[in-house]
Amino acid sequence: MTKPLKIALLGCGVVGSQVVRLLREQESDLAARVGAPLELVGVAVRKPGRKRDAEIDPALLTTDAESLVTRDDVDIVVEVIGGIEPARSLILAAMASGKSVVTANKALLAEDGATIHRAARENGADLYFEASVAGAIPLLRPLRESMAGDRVQRVLGIVNGTTNYILDKMDSSGASFTDALEEAQALGYAEADPTADVEGFDAAAKAAILAGIAFHSRVTAADVHREGITEITAADVASAKAMGYVIKLLAICARSDDGRSVGVRVHPAMIPRSHPLAGVREAYNAVFVEAESAGRLMFYGAGAGGAPTASAVLGDIVAVARNRIANTRGPEESTYADLRVHPMGESVTRCHVSLDVADKPGVLARVADIFAKHDVSIQTVRQEGRGDDAQLVLVTHRASDAALSATIESLREMDIVRAVAGVMRVEGDETP
C-alpha cells in the first residue's frame, strides 16, 4: 500500500459536507480501490463556527484557502465552492503547485473553461469535473471516454432539476408557474432567488460543458441561446397535454446538417409524451445522446443534491488518486474539431403555433401562404372553435429558427390574425 494521498477540500456546504462524510465512511473501500489511503487534511470555509451536516475535526477547518491549496503535502484539491471567484484563483494556484483538481463548478467551467483547461495542460495537472453536470449521473466520462470512438450528433437533455420539478408539477396538477415555484421552494428544490434555475442560466452552463465535450470544441456559456420557463402558463401546459405533449426545459447541443457547426440552446419545448424524456418526473435529470454508431443512449438519475453530487465528486477523487499513483493523468480537454457555434437562427427546430383568427373563408390559405413564403412547411393544422373564437393550431416541419421567427413576425402583422396566442418549439418528434 502506497503512502496516503492528501486531500484539501474547498467549501463545506451541501456537497462538501457529504464529501467529508463519504471520505470517512468509505475509508477502507476507497483505500482498496485507489491502492492508497485518502486522507482529508484541510477544509477551507468562510465561517469556521457555522453548524455543518458532517462532523469535521475543527483542527481541519481553515479560512485560509490560499495557503491550503499550495500546502506541500496536499495532493488533491477538491473545489465545491461554486461561482467564479475565488474558485478560479484557488484552482489555478492549486494546479500551479502541482495538485490534481476535482471540481463541481459548472459556472466557472462554462464561463472560463479555457483558462482552467490551459492551466491544467501547462501544469500537467489532472482536472476532473463529472459533478458539474447532472449530479450523480455519469455523463461527462462516458461522453469523453466511452464515446471517444463515435461521432455525437446531438445531446438533448433535462439538466436542471428545479425547472423539471416546476414543469412536472404544472403538468400533473395544473398549477400556475408561480404556485409550482412556491411549492418547489418550500420543498427545497428551488432557491429563495430562483433566477439561475428558472431563467435557464444553470442549464446553459451545463449545455456549454456538454457541447464542448461532445463536439470536441470550445463552447462557453455566452455561446448558448437561453430562454427560461417563467412565461410558461398553465394554459400552455394544458394545451400541450391535450395534444399528447409535455413541456420540458431542454438543453440541446446539435451538430448542423452539414456537420460544420453546432448549435447550443436552452429553452422550453414540447416533447411527445411517448418520448423517454417525457417520463422524467420531479427533480430528476436525464440526457439523451445520439451518436452515429451507438444510436440513441439515455442517462438518467438524480441531477442534484448533496449525496448524489458527492458520489460524482468521489468518483473523480478516486480517478485522480489512481492517476497520481500511476504517475499519469486523465484525458486533456479536446477541442481539436474547433467547430463554429452557430447562432440560434441557424438551429433547426419545429414550432407549434396557435393563432386567434377571424373565421372567414380564405383564412387558412392566407396563413399557409405566409408559412410558404418563409419556406416553412406545415405538418399539421387544425381549426378549433368558430366565429370570434376561431383558433388555428399549426405544427411545422423542421426549419431554421430564423425562418420560424420571421414567420411568426409576419403572422403578427396579418389583419386576419387577431393574436398569436401561443408559440412553442417542438422537439423529440423526428417526423422529417
Add this chain to the structure above:
Amino acid sequence: MTKPLKIALLGCGVVGSQVVRLLREQESDLAARVGAPLELVGVAVRKPGRKRDAEIDPALLTTDAESLVTRDDVDIVVEVIGGIEPARSLILAAMASGKSVVTANKALLAEDGATIHRAARENGADLYFEASVAGAIPLLRPLRESMAGDRVQRVLGIVNGTTNYILDKMDSSGASFTDALEEAQALGYAEADPTADVEGFDAAAKAAILAGIAFHSRVTAADVHREGITEITAADVASAKAMGYVIKLLAICARSDDGRSVGVRVHPAMIPRSHPLAGVREAYNAVFVEAESAGRLMFYGAGAGGAPTASAVLGDIVAVARNRIANTRGPEESTYADLRVHPMGESVTRCHVSLDVADKPGVLARVADIFAKHDVSIQTVRQEGRGDDAQLVLVTHRASDAALSATIESLREMDIVRAVAGVMRVEGDETP
C-alpha cells in the same frame, strides 16, 4: 503527432466489419483524439474469401491469428471472435507479448475472467471490455470509474435484446412465445439456434461481469442463477398486463441486506408498468444501478448490433491507445471486497402466485396459514371466479427465494389447491 498505433483485429463478422469501417471513416477524428494515427495492420479470419460488410484490403486478411497477435509491430489486439477458444489463447498470447487488449467477449470473461485478468496484471497489459455488456451503452466504465467512490447496492437490468424483443412482442400483440420467437428470428433479432438468448445464458454472462465490477468481487457465469423465458405463456403475459405489470427477463445483482454477500440471478419477473424498465421496448437494453449516494441511475440504449457494439469497441481502442502513448494503463480488475456469491435461496424477492382452489369456506385461511408457516407475509390477495373456477391470486412481501419456493411446494401438496396455476417473481416494486 506520435507514430501510428497498430491494431490487429481478430474476427470480422457483424461487429468486426463495423470496427474496420469506423477505423477508416473516422481516421482523422480518431487520430486527433488519440494523439496518434490508428492503423489497422491485420485482420484474422477463418475464411478469407468470404463476403464481408466492410471493404477490407485483402492484404490485411490472414488465417494465422497466432502470428498476428504476437507480431512485433502490433500495439493493440481487438478480439471480436467470441466464445472461449481460440479467443482465450489468442488474448493470453497477445498480452504475453505486450499488447493492449480490447474485447467484446462476454462468454470468456464470465467463464474464465480470472485467467484473463491475471494475465493482464502479470503482463502489465491493458484490458478493456465495454462492448461485452449492453453493446453501445457506456456501463462498465461508469460502474468501474464514475461510481468508484460510491457503494452499489443493486444492479437491475434488461441486458438481452432478443428476449426483450420477444417479451415486448408478446405483451403488445398477445402473441405466444413461439410466434414471437419466429418473428424475432425473421427480423434478425434472434439466431437460428436461440438457446443462448432465450435460456438466459447470454444475460447470465453479462450479469456475472456486471456483478464482479459493481461489487469488487469475482463472479463467474456458474455463480449466476439462470432461468429463461421459454415457459412464459401468452396467459402469463395477459395476466400480468391485467394487473398493471409487464414481464421482462431481468439480470439482477444485489447485495444482501447484511452487505456481506451478493446474489446474481437472471430470470423473468413481473415489474410494474410505471417502472422505467417497463418502457424499454423492442430489442433495447437498459440497466438500473442503485447506489448508496448516487441513488437510482439508469443507462439506456442499443444493447447489440454491429455499429452500436463497434462504437463501444472504438471507445475502448481510443482509451488503450491513449494509455499506450502516456505509458500507463487503465484500472485493473478490482476484487478486493471478495464478497461471497450466495445461492438463489438466499436472494430476496417477491412472488405472484395464482392458485386454482375449491371455493369453500376456510380456503383462504388455510392458504394464508401455509404462507405464515414459511414466514412469508402476504401483501395482497384476491379471489377470482366462483365454484369450480375459483382462483386465489396472491402477491407476497419480500422473502427469501428459499422460503417462497418452500411455500409453493407446500401449496402444491394441499388438497384444497387443485393446481398452482402460475408463479412469477415480482421486482421493481419496493413496497416494503
